[in-house]
Amino acid sequence: MLEQNSTVEYGFRRVIITITAITCALLEIIDTTIVNVALNDMRGNLGATLNDVGWVVTAYAIANVIMVPLTSWLSQQFGRRNYFAASIIIFTLTSFLCGNATNIWELVAFRFIQGLGGGALLVTSQTIITEAYPPEKRGMAQALYGMGVIVGPTLGPPLGGYLVDNYSWPYIFYINIPIGIVATMLTLNYVSSPNYGGKRKASEIDWLGIFLLIVAVGSLQYVLEKGQEHDWFAEPIIVVFTITGVLGFYLLIWRELTIENPVIELRVLKDKNLAVGTIFTFILGFGLYGSTFIIPLFTQSILGWTALDAGLLLVPSSIMTGFMMPIVGRLLQKGVPQKYLIAAGFTLFFLYSYWAHGILTPHTGTEDFFFLLMIRGVGLGLLFVPITTLALSTLKGKNIAEGAAFTGMVRQLGGSFGIALISTFISRSNFMYRADLIKNINPYDPLVQQRLEGFQQKFISAGSSPDLALQQGYQMFEMGVMRQASLLSYMDVFLYIGLFFLICAPLVLFVKAGKNKAVSTEGMH
Structure with a gap:
C-alpha cells in the first residue's frame, strides 16, 4: 500500500498534475478530429487527390491504435515520467513539422509519427491523473479524465473550422506547440515515475509480439479506415489486409499466451469484469x-x-x-x-x-x-x-x-x-x-x-x-x-x-x- 500511496499528491501539485494530464489527453483526442475540416484546404495547397489527403487521418489513427496497447510495457521500460514527457515532445515537434510539410506524403509521414506520440498520451494521462488521487476519490479522478476524452472529439471540428477560416490549415498543428512546451515542463517538474518493476533486458523483450501487434492492429485499422473507399472486399488490397489482420491476431494471441514475458498480458482478460467492461468500452467508442x-x-x-x-x-x-x-x-x-x-x-x-x-x-x-x-x-x-x-x-x-x-x-x-x-x-x-x-x-x-x-x-x-x-x-x-x-x-x-x-x-x-x-x-x- 505504501508503494501505491507514494503516487498520491495533494494541494497545488495535484491541481497542476490534473491540468497537465487533462490537457495532454485533450491534445491527443482533438487532433483525431480537428483535421477533418481542413482536408479540402490541404488538398488544394499541397496538390493532392481526395484519396491521398485521406491518409492524413488514416496514418494518425493507425499509429494511435498501435501505441495504446504498448504503453503499459513502454512505461515500465523507460519510466512513466520519461516516457510521457518524450511522447509530448514527439507530438509537439511533429506538430511543427506537419504545419511545415511541403507535400502530402511528408504530411502523412509526420502525422504517423505524431500518432505514435499521441497514442501514449491518452492511456498514460489516465494513469497519472488516477494515481494522483487517493483511492476513495478515484471515481472523481476518472470523471475529470473522462471530461477530456468525451469533450475532445466534439471540440476538434469547430476549433479546426475557426482556425482554417481565419488563418490557414497549418495553424491546426501550430496551436499544439505552446501547449506541448508547457505540458513538457510541467511533466518533468511535477509528474512522478513510480518503480513497479518489470524492466527487461533487450534479450528478454518480446520483439515478435511487438511485430505481430503492429501487423494485426495496423491491418485492422487500415481496413476500417479505407474499406468503404475501396468498396470493401471487391478490392484485393482490402482482402489482403483483412487476411493479414486476422492471421496477425491469431498469431499474436498464440504468442502472448505461450511466452513467459509477453508484451501484452492477455491472461488478464480472465477477469470477468474486465472482459465485460472491455465490451462496453467498445460500445461506448461506437456511440x-x-x-x-x-x-x-x-x-x-x-x-x-x-x-x-x-x-x-x-x-x-x-x-x-x-x-x-x-x-x-x-x-x-x-x-x-x-x-x-x-x-x-x-x-x-x-x-x-x-x-x-x-x-x-x-x-x-x-x-x-x-x-x-x-x-x-x-x-x-x-x-x-x-x-x-x-x-x-x-x-x-x-x-x-x-x-x-x-x-x-x-x-x-x-x-x-x-x-x-x-x-x-x-x-x-x-x-x-x-x-x-x-x-x-x-x-x-x-x-x-x-x-x-x-x-x-x-x-x-x-x-x-x-x-x-x-x-x-x-x-x-x-x-x-x-x-x-x-x-x-x-x-x-x-x-x-x-x-x-x-x-x-x-x-x-x-x-x-x-x-x-x-x-x-x-x-x-
Missing part, C-alpha cells in the same frame, strides 16, 4: 465517435451547414457531458453501483437516437437538435466513468496497467468500427432507397411533369437552351431523389443505433458489481 461522425455529416450533406456550424452544434452537448462527470464521480464515491448508471446511460442514448430518428427532415434546425443533444450529453456522462471503473474494479496490482491499455485500444477500435459501419450503411442504403423511390415516380404523372417543367423553365430563364435545360431539370430531379434517399438512410442509422443501445441496457444488470471506492491503479500505465 461516441459514431454520433460525433453522423451528426456533422447529416447537417452538412442534407441541411447544407458549414463545417464550423456543424461542429458548434455539438459543443453544448459536450458541456453537458462535462457537467455530468463530477456528478457521476460523486455518485460512485457514495457507492451507487456502476451497472445501474451504465444501464441508465444506454437507455438515455436510445432515447436520444430515437428522438433524432423522429425529427430529421430537410428543414430541421438548431433548436430541434438542442434538447436531444442534451440527452446525448447526459447519457455519455453516465457511461464513461462507470464503464471505466467497472472494467478495472476487480483487478489488482500491475494487471490494472493491462486493463487500462485494453480499454483504451478497444474504445478507439469501437469508434473506427462505428464510423466504418455507419458510412458503409449510408452508402448502401442510399442506393436501395433511391431504387425504391424511382419505382414510385411515374413520368406521366401530371405533378411530376409539372415539377420537371418548372425546373426546365428556371434553367431556360438562366440562359440554357431548351434541351440543355431539360437535362438540367432531370439532374435536379435526381438530386432531389438522392437527398430524400439520404434522409431516409440517416433516419435508419439513428434508429438502429438506438435499438443497439437499448438491447445493451438490460445486459449490464447481470454484471457483478465492483467496489467503487477503492479502485487501485497500481501499475496502471
Whole structure:
C-alpha cells in the first residue's frame, strides 16, 4: 500500500498534475478530429487527390491504435515520467513539422509519427491523473479524465473550422506547440515515475509480439479506415489486409499466451469484469465517435451547414457531458453501483437516437437538435466513468496497467468500427432507397411533369437552351431523389443505433458489481 500511496499528491501539485494530464489527453483526442475540416484546404495547397489527403487521418489513427496497447510495457521500460514527457515532445515537434510539410506524403509521414506520440498520451494521462488521487476519490479522478476524452472529439471540428477560416490549415498543428512546451515542463517538474518493476533486458523483450501487434492492429485499422473507399472486399488490397489482420491476431494471441514475458498480458482478460467492461468500452467508442461522425455529416450533406456550424452544434452537448462527470464521480464515491448508471446511460442514448430518428427532415434546425443533444450529453456522462471503473474494479496490482491499455485500444477500435459501419450503411442504403423511390415516380404523372417543367423553365430563364435545360431539370430531379434517399438512410442509422443501445441496457444488470471506492491503479500505465 505504501508503494501505491507514494503516487498520491495533494494541494497545488495535484491541481497542476490534473491540468497537465487533462490537457495532454485533450491534445491527443482533438487532433483525431480537428483535421477533418481542413482536408479540402490541404488538398488544394499541397496538390493532392481526395484519396491521398485521406491518409492524413488514416496514418494518425493507425499509429494511435498501435501505441495504446504498448504503453503499459513502454512505461515500465523507460519510466512513466520519461516516457510521457518524450511522447509530448514527439507530438509537439511533429506538430511543427506537419504545419511545415511541403507535400502530402511528408504530411502523412509526420502525422504517423505524431500518432505514435499521441497514442501514449491518452492511456498514460489516465494513469497519472488516477494515481494522483487517493483511492476513495478515484471515481472523481476518472470523471475529470473522462471530461477530456468525451469533450475532445466534439471540440476538434469547430476549433479546426475557426482556425482554417481565419488563418490557414497549418495553424491546426501550430496551436499544439505552446501547449506541448508547457505540458513538457510541467511533466518533468511535477509528474512522478513510480518503480513497479518489470524492466527487461533487450534479450528478454518480446520483439515478435511487438511485430505481430503492429501487423494485426495496423491491418485492422487500415481496413476500417479505407474499406468503404475501396468498396470493401471487391478490392484485393482490402482482402489482403483483412487476411493479414486476422492471421496477425491469431498469431499474436498464440504468442502472448505461450511466452513467459509477453508484451501484452492477455491472461488478464480472465477477469470477468474486465472482459465485460472491455465490451462496453467498445460500445461506448461506437456511440461516441459514431454520433460525433453522423451528426456533422447529416447537417452538412442534407441541411447544407458549414463545417464550423456543424461542429458548434455539438459543443453544448459536450458541456453537458462535462457537467455530468463530477456528478457521476460523486455518485460512485457514495457507492451507487456502476451497472445501474451504465444501464441508465444506454437507455438515455436510445432515447436520444430515437428522438433524432423522429425529427430529421430537410428543414430541421438548431433548436430541434438542442434538447436531444442534451440527452446525448447526459447519457455519455453516465457511461464513461462507470464503464471505466467497472472494467478495472476487480483487478489488482500491475494487471490494472493491462486493463487500462485494453480499454483504451478497444474504445478507439469501437469508434473506427462505428464510423466504418455507419458510412458503409449510408452508402448502401442510399442506393436501395433511391431504387425504391424511382419505382414510385411515374413520368406521366401530371405533378411530376409539372415539377420537371418548372425546373426546365428556371434553367431556360438562366440562359440554357431548351434541351440543355431539360437535362438540367432531370439532374435536379435526381438530386432531389438522392437527398430524400439520404434522409431516409440517416433516419435508419439513428434508429438502429438506438435499438443497439437499448438491447445493451438490460445486459449490464447481470454484471457483478465492483467496489467503487477503492479502485487501485497500481501499475496502471
